[in-house]
Amino acid sequence: MALLETSKYPQGSVLGSVNPDLASERQTASFSVEKLTALLDGGTEQTRIRRAVGTYLQGLETTAVFDTATQEFILNTPKISAMKWWPGDMGRSATHTVVFAQLYVHGKCYGIHPFIVQIRSLQDHSLCPGVTAGDIGPKMNFEHIDNGYLLLKNVHIPRENMLSKFCEVRPDGTYVRQGSQKINYFTMTTVRISLISDEVLTPLMKACTIAIRYSVVRRQSKLKPGEQEAKILDYQTQQEKLLPQLAAAYAFHFINDYLQELLNRGYIEIQKKNFDMLPELHALSSGFKAVITQHCTAGVEICLRACGGHGYSLLSGLPSLYTKILASCIYEGENTILLLQAARFLIKCFMAASAGQPVPPSVTYLAAVKHGKCPAKNKLDFLSPDIYTEAYQHVAVRLTSSTAEKLQDLIQSGVNKHDAWNQCTVQLVQAAKAHCHYIAVKNFAETVEKLETKAGIQKIMKHLCDLFALHGIFSNTGAFLHDGYTSPAQMDMVTASYLDLLAVIRKDAVPLVDAFDFTDKTLNSALGSYDGQVYQRLYQWAQKSPTNQMSPAYETYLKPLLHNTLSKL
C-alpha cells in the first residue's frame, strides 16, 4: 500500500484529454449532476476543469506476420491498450515468453497462435531490441510474483519459434492444421480443474481450521446467567457462519475428485483422437471453476469476519488467505464469463434433449422434466438425499428451461439473437449455478453412499452432505418455492432440519478440521494453531513485530511536541 503514495503516482489529468467513451456518457444525463452533487453534499456546489477530446480505445491485439523471404515472424503490439498485462514472472525475471498473437500469412489472418519470444539478453538481462517490458506494480497479494507488462515493436523471431504441434506454417507460407481446433479448450480445462484443489480448496480448508479452532477457545458473553462465558462456537449464529463453509470444503473436495476423474477419462479419449467429451468437460470445468472460487472466496471472508478483530490481524493468517483466494475469481477465466459458457452448453443440451437427441451424461436429467411436488412430509424427510437431490434437480431444470423459453420468446418477438442472449444473461448465470449446485449435491450424496465400509466416517459425512444441501436451500429459498415444487410448510421443515444439523455437526467440528491435517507452519496463524494457545501466541508474535522497535517518529515529532507543551505549563 505504501507504493500508492501520491508522490510516486502523480495524479491529475496529466494525459490531457478525456476518454471519449467516458465523455459521451456524460452528455446524455437527464438531470443536473451539479444539483445532485449539491444534494449529496448538503449544499455546496463544486466545479472542476473538464475536457472532452481524446482518442478511442480499441480492442486491438498483437500480430505475428510471417515473412517468407526471411522465414521469420514479425511481432507487433499496436497500442498501449493491447499490451500484455499480468503474465507471472515476466516483469523482471523471464528471459523467454510464449506470446499469443494473431497469425498473418500472405495478408490473411489465421487467428491466435503461440510463439516463443526471447525478451531479455542471456548475457546481461537487458531487454531485447523492440521489447518493452516491466513489472505491473503492487497488487492485493502475490508480491512474490513479478507479474509483468509486455509491448513488442518489430520483434523478429525464426519460423521454428511458433509452437506447431497442432498448427504449422510451412516455409512457403502454407498453413496446416492438424487435429481438432477444440483441443485449445483442453489446456484451459486442465488448468481450471487443477487450480481448484491447490489454490481454492486449500485456502478454504485452512480458513475453516483457523476459525473453528479459534471459536472453541474464544469465549464471549454468557449463554445463561451464572455460567462461564460460552465458547463462541456454541452460539447458533457462529455455527451458521462456519459449519456451512466446512461442509462446502468437503463437498468441493469430492467434486474435485469427480472432475479429476472426468478429466483423466477425457485425456484418454483425446489420445485416441476422440474429442467428444470436450464440450462437457469445458462446461463443467468452467462452471465449477466459477462456482467453487466464488463460494470459497465468500467462505474465507466469512471465516475471517467470524474471528472478529483478531481475524483482521495478519497474525491470524486469514487476511492473506482472503487476498490470495480472491484472485482465483478473476484469473483463468473471469467467473461471469465462465458461467455464461457453461450456460450456453446447458441451453444447447436442453434444446437437443427436448428434440430427443442424445446429450452428455451430466445433463441427461434435462430431458426428464417432471412437474411433481416435493414429497417430504416432515423435517426428517429432508435428511433424505433422494428428497433434496431431486429438489436441486428440479430447480436446475426449471431455471434452464424457463431461460431457454425467454430466449426463444425474445427472438420470436423480433429481438436480434445477440441482444436476446444479453437480456437473458442474469438468468443464464443463475441456471449455470443451479446446475453445478445440483451436480455437487448429487456427487456428495453418492460419495457418502460409497463409504459404507467406514461407518463412523460415513455417518459424519452424511451429516455434512445434508448440511451442504440444506444450507443451499435455506440460502436460496425463492428458487425452491417459486413454482410450488417446495411448499412454504416444507420450507419451514428445511429450516428446522438445517438448524438442527448445526448443533449436531458442532460436536465434531474440531476433529473435522483436524482431519485436514495442516501443520502449524503451513497454517501460519496465531489463532489456528493445533494447541489452541491463541492469546499467548498472539502476544508473543505481536511483541516480535518490527513496529515495536523504537520509531524515529518519537525523536522527530513527539518529543519536541511533548517537551514544548510541558514548558508552557
Place this chain on the structure above:
Amino acid sequence: MALLETSKYPQGSVLGSVNPDLASERQTASFSVEKLTALLDGGTEQTRIRRAVGTYLQGLETTAVFDTATQEFILNTPKISAMKWWPGDMGRSATHTVVFAQLYVHGKCYGIHPFIVQIRSLQDHSLCPGVTAGDIGPKMNFEHIDNGYLLLKNVHIPRENMLSKFCEVRPDGTYVRQGSQKINYFTMTTVRISLISDEVLTPLMKACTIAIRYSVVRRQSKLKPGEQEAKILDYQTQQEKLLPQLAAAYAFHFINDYLQELLNRGYIEIQKKNFDMLPELHALSSGFKAVITQHCTAGVEICLRACGGHGYSLLSGLPSLYTKILASCIYEGENTILLLQAARFLIKCFMAASAGQPVPPSVTYLAAVKHGKCPAKNKLDFLSPDIYTEAYQHVAVRLTSSTAEKLQDLIQSGVNKHDAWNQCTVQLVQAAKAHCHYIAVKNFAETVEKLETKAGIQKIMKHLCDLFALHGIFSNTGAFLHDGYTSPAQMDMVTASYLDLLAVIRKDAVPLVDAFDFTDKTLNSALGSYDGQVYQRLYQWAQKSPTNQMSPAYETYLKPLLHNTLSKL
C-alpha cells in the same frame, strides 16, 4: 505480509500445552480423524505429536480497586487473555489512555467505568511502572495506526482520574450515580451513526465511481458480430453487478440523513433529561451499522471483481478500499451482535404492540399485521413505491412475528429462555435485517417524493429507489414468496421490471457517479480517474513502481544460473 515471515514468528508448539477447550473438542469425535484425513489425502496417513494438558482461558477483565487510605485506584489486568488489544494510537504513540475497568470499592463490584491512565513518560516516552504496552503487529489495512496492547500490573492512579460525569466515587468510598445508566448507549449510538458516512458510504461511492467509469472505457468481446467490441457496462451481467451498488450508495446516503436527524432530536431530548428515545436510537443505529457496513463491504468487493484483473491491482485503488471497509463490519460492535440487539428491541416492541401498548415510531408498523396479498397486476405496478414498500413491510412483520412465535413455543415447551433465544438467533438476525431494509426502502421513497421541485433529479432518484427496492426482492425472493404475499407470477414481474431498470439506469450511470464529486487525488485510482485514460495511466504508474528498479536478485541468483547453464551448452 512481509512481517509474517516464519523467521520472525517462530511456529510450533512453543507454548508446550494444548488449550483444554480445544483438547476436549477432540475427545468426542465419533469417527476416526486419521481415516478421514487419509480419505482426503487419497491414501497417506500422517501423525503428529499431540499434547493435551494446559490451562483454561477464562473471560477475566481489568479491575480498578479503590483504596480509601491512599485515595487511589489500583489497576490490574489479571491474565494475557484479559489484555486490552486494538486501541488505536496506543501501540507506540499515546502517553495517556482511557481504560475501562471493573470498579471495586470495599470489595463490591460496581461494573465497568472509565479511568484516565498515564502509560508513558512525558520525558522519554518510556513505559510507566507496571505498564506493558506495544503494537499488535501487522493488519489488513490501517498500517498508519499503531493499534496497541496494554497490560496493567498494580498501576496506581489518583481518585480524580475516574471520569465522573455520571458516576462518582467519593473520598470515603461512597458510590454515587447521576442520570440514567442508559446514557452509556448514547456514545456508542453516536459513534455508530457517524462512522456510516465517512468510513462506509464514502468507500462504496468511490468503488462505484472507479468501477463504473472503468466499465465504459473497458471494451471486451462483441455483443454482435461485426460491431466494435462492446463497453462492458453494456452487458446485462455487468449492470447487474454495479448498478444495484450505486442504488445502495444513494439509499444509504439518505438513510444516513435520517439517522443523523433522529440522533439530533435524541440529543436535544437527552439535554432535557428525557431518555425515552434511547432504545429506538440504539436499535436503529445498531441495526443500520450492521446492515450498511455489510452491504457496502460486499458492494466494494463486487466493484473490485467487476474490474477483473485490473481491479486486483493496487493501482485501481479498489483493494485498499476493500481492506479498509471490511474492518467496519467488526469494529464499533460486531455485526451479528448488533443485529441481535436490534432484534431484541423488535421482539420487545412486537410483544408490546400485540398487547396494545405504545411503541416507538419506527416500529408502529409491527402492530398493524395485515394478511392481504400483494395487489400488483403487471410489471409496471412494481415501479410503485406503495406496492414494494408494503411488500417489505409485510416481510419484516412476518419474520418478526414468526420468530417471536417460535421463541414462545420453545419456552412453553420447557426450553430454558436463554437456550430458546440462542436457537432463534439465525432467524432473529433475518428479522432485524428485514426491518432495516424496510426502513431504508421507505425512507428512500419518501426522500424521492420530497424532491418534487427538482424534476430531473427526482426522476433519476425514483429509478434508483425502484432499483434498490426491486434488487432487494430479486435477491431474496424466498422471503417474499414464503407465505404467498407475493405470487410466483408477481415475482416474474419483479424480475422483468428489475432487469428493465438496469438498462434505464445504465444510461445515467456515469453522471450518477460523477455527482459524488471525488477528485482524482481522492480516488487515487488508475482505473477511475475523471478523464478515463485508464490504460495510459496504468502504464505510467506501473513504470514508476519501485519493483521496476533493478533487483539484486539478478546479480545474486539469475545471472550465475543463466551463465552457468550457457557454459554447459
